[in-house]
Amino acid sequence: MSAHIPTETKLTYKFSNYFRKLISNNFYSLINNKNFPSILWLMVLFLLICLMIFVGGLTRLTDSGLSIVEWKPILGSIPPLSEKKWIIEFDKYKSTPEFLIQNFDISMYQFKIIYWWEWGHRQLGRIIGVVWLFGFLYLLFRKKIPKGWTKWFLFLGILGGIQGFLGWWMVSSGLEGTMIDVASYRLAIHLTVAFIILSVILWFILTLSNIDHVKNSNPKRRNKKLLILINIILLTLFLQIIFGALVAGIDAGKSYNDWPLMSGKWFPEDAFYSNSLAMSFFEEAGLVQFNHRVLGYAIFFLSLVIFYMTLKTKNTQIKNRAYQYLTIVFVQIFLGVITIIYSAPLHFSSAHQVCAILLVSLTLRLYFVIYYPNIIKKS
Numbered sequence: 343m344s345a346h347i348p349t350e351t352k353l354t355y356k357f358s359n360y361f362r363k364l365i366s367n368n369f370y371s372l373i374n375n376k377n378f379p380s381i382l383w384l385m386v387l388f389l390l391i392c393l394m395i396f397v398g399g400l401t402r403l404t405d406s407g408l409s410i411v412e413w414k415p416i417l418g419s420i421p422p423l424s425e426k427k428w429i430i431e432f433d434k435y436k437s438t439p440e441f442l443i444q445n446f447d448i449s450m451y452q453f454k455i456i457y458w459w460e461w462g463h464r465q466l467g468r469i470i471g472v473v474w475l476f477g478f479l480y481l482l483f484r485k486k487i488p489k490g491w492t493k494w495f496l497f498l499g500i501l502g503g504i505q506g507f508l509g510w511w512m513v514s515s516g517l518e519g520t521m522i523d524v525a526s527y528r529l530a531i532h533l534t535v536a537f538i539i540l541s542v543i544l545w546f547i548l549t550l551s552n553i554d555h556v557k558n559s560n561p562k563r564r565n566k567k568l569l570i571l572i573n574i575i576l577l578t579l580f581l582q583i584i585f586g587a588l589v590a591g592i593d594a595g596k597s598y599n600d601w602p603l604m605s606g607k608w609f610p611e612d613a614f615y616s617n618s619l620a621m622s623f624f625e626e627a628g629l630v631q632f633n634h635r636v637l638g639y640a641i642f643f644l645s646l647v648i649f650y651m652t653l654k655t656k657n658t659q660i661k662n663r664a665y666q667y668l669t670i671v672f673v674q675i676f677l678g679v680i681t682i683i684y685s686a687p688l689h690f691s692s693a694h695q696v697c698a699i700l701l702v703s704l705t706l707r708l709y710f711v712i713y714y715p716n717i718i719k720k721s
């Protein structure tokens with residue numbers, strides 16, 4: 343007579359078995375992949391970029407970004423090591439508009455906190471540069487770069503260099519005139535380029551991990567409608583990231599803290615205060631927040647459509663990834679709404695930003711199986 347096993351135990355067993363198989367299958371196929379060294383290097387870079395976006399968000403949310411007034415890519419890696427050096431750094435900060443207008447009463451202790459945030463963000467940038475450089479040279483001299491990929495790995499390095507420069511270009515905008523924050527447009531460009539780098543690395547990882555399938559893929563088998571839709575979603579997502587950064591850059595999330603209305607109206611009252619219509623679109627808090635909300639709803643509906651369409655395909659990989667994608671869309675919209683309701687506090691704002699990383703990553707994973715439809719294996 344077989345012993346009675348409680349339903350919960352059976353379910354737990356099924357779940358743990360599923361995840362064990364999932365992890366071990368993926369792990370073994372990864373380490374057995376002929377491109378493993380390159381994939382590992384790209385994965386490390388990917389994780390570092392995620393961390394960089396996270397730390398960058400916290401640097402902005404703690405208002406720390408303008409605490410270091412010089413750009414010294416190499417020498418700047420050494421922080422002030424004596425009290426005398428700290429006083430020198432603090433004195434330099436005292437000449438910035440942010441200090442003169444807003445932070446005139448901060449103590450050395452408070453200055454050190456904002457300094458460490460900004461220093462940490464820049465230091466992470468240097469670490470990423472070093473990981474890219476040494477990883478690239480190692481793969482090159484050990485002849486481990488897959489055929490035809492040297493130019494793409496170099497391209498990554500160039501993108502990283504451009505991003506470092508854009509970071510300083512953004513910070514420098516907050517050190518002039520009467521600016522007490524960085525220019526929101528520059529913030530938007532810096533954040534968008536970070537997401538572009540992240541996406542390029544992820545695409546490389548996906549391609550190299552499935553290189554044989556990619557080579558044998560038959561473009562005729564692509565579902566054209568799904569492909570068009572996922573392209574639209576990806577573009578809209580990037581537009582949404584730009585608008586999100588504009589919201590964050592002018593602290594527009596701290597106003598209009600009701601939802602779904604905005605101060606009791608469907609359309610913000612002060613939408614067109616600026617002289618120029620175009621300026622209002624990007625600079626007026628109410629309208630910028632309104633645009634971000636509306637685009638969020640558009641993404642939500644487009645996602646429902648794509649999810650419905652994926653249900654009709656026979657490709658289980660597309661279906662699984664569409665489920666994961668839609669779940670994160672829900673979470674992201676939810677986080678956006680509570681960020682508004684609680685007036686953009688640090689934890690919700692940061693969670694909303696991290697979720698954007700997850701969302702872009704899951705969109706690309708879904709894109710990949712729609713673009714290369716012959717990869718039909720269970721995941």
Ligand code: HEM
Nearest residue numbers: 399583586587589590595638641678679681686691695698
């Ligand atoms: C799929 C949809 C969405 C995506 C991909 C997205 C993405 C982003 C991104 C990348 C930022 C910039 C974060 C930063 O630089 O710190 C942002 C900011 C923000 N988003 Fe969204 N968002 C979405 C939907 C929404 C929705 C529906 C709402 C509200 C109803 C919302 C409210 C906000 C607010 C208030 C901020 C500013 C937070 C701050 O000041 O730090 N978002 N969003």
